[in-house]
Amino acid sequence: MTLQLVQEPSDSAYSVEFAMVPIEDIPDLWNRCSEFLDPAFDFTAKLDNEDARELCLLGEAQLWVIWSNDLGQFLGSAITEMTIYTNEYKVLTFLAFGGSDALNWTRRFVDVIEQFGRAEGCDAVEMIGRKGWGKVFPDYEPTSWSYTKEL
Numbered sequence: 001m002t003l004q005l006v007q008e009p010s011d012s013a014y015s016v017e018f019a020m021v022p023i024e025d026i027p028d029l030w031n032r033c034s035e036f037l038d039p040a041f042d043f044t045a046k047l048d049n050e051d052a053r054e055l056c057l058l059g060e061a062q063l064w065v066i067w068s069n070d071l072g073q074f075l076g077s078a079i080t081e082m083t084i085y086t087n088e089y090k091v092l093t094f095l096a097f098g099g100s101d102a103l104n105w106t107r108r109f110v111d112v113i114e115q116f117g118r119a120e121g122c123d124a125v126e127m128i129g130r131k132g133w134g135k136v137f138p139d140y141e142p143t144s145w146s147y148t149k150e151l
Contacts, residue, residue: 014070016105018112021063026056033063033077036098043130047095052079055095066099066109075099080113082120092117093126106136 021029034049041048055061056079066076076099084090092113099106110125117125127133127140134142 014068016075016108017067017069018109019065019067020116021056021065023057023059026053026063029063029065030056032074033065036074036077036100037079037096038098040096040098040129052096055079055081061095064109064113066105075105076102076109078109078113080116082117082122089124090120090122091124091126092120092122093128095128097127097129103136110137 021033030053034053037052038049041052052061056063061079061081064078064080065074066078067073068075076097078097079095081093081095082090083093094113114125127137134140
């Protein structure tokens with residue numbers, strides 16, 4: 001399902017468009033998108049640029065772009081992945097996310113992701129990231145802490 005939504009931001013002078021990238025367009029857009037994603041990959045050893053690209057090309061994850069026609073530029077990118085657990089609980093997870101001027105459009109983008117998740121039959125949307133995201137999304141509950149020890 002390709003989902004596209006254009007909204008006029010209330011706190012900004014430019015429009016923003018959010019779209020899931022069709023698999024056949026990923027090779028053409030990956031380098032541009034990875035400029036926004038690479039800083040997120042720096043925070044984890046679980047996923048890197050090459051593995052994320054492969055997941056998207058295989059259709060196992062979704063690549064999203066955030067674009068402003070008014071500005072004529074990309075504003076950000078994200079990667080999501082759906083997981084179905086053994087109890088049939090389906091979760092849409094943000095694997096990586098980044099962009100510029102993000103406070104002006106992040107909430108609306110997450111609304112689009114939530115809409116996509118509902119359309120795909122997901123029971124929840126999950127964000128894995130820095131603790132600071134809790135300030136941006138107070139309606140998301142922290143459900144666990146992740147403790148990692150590199151071996």
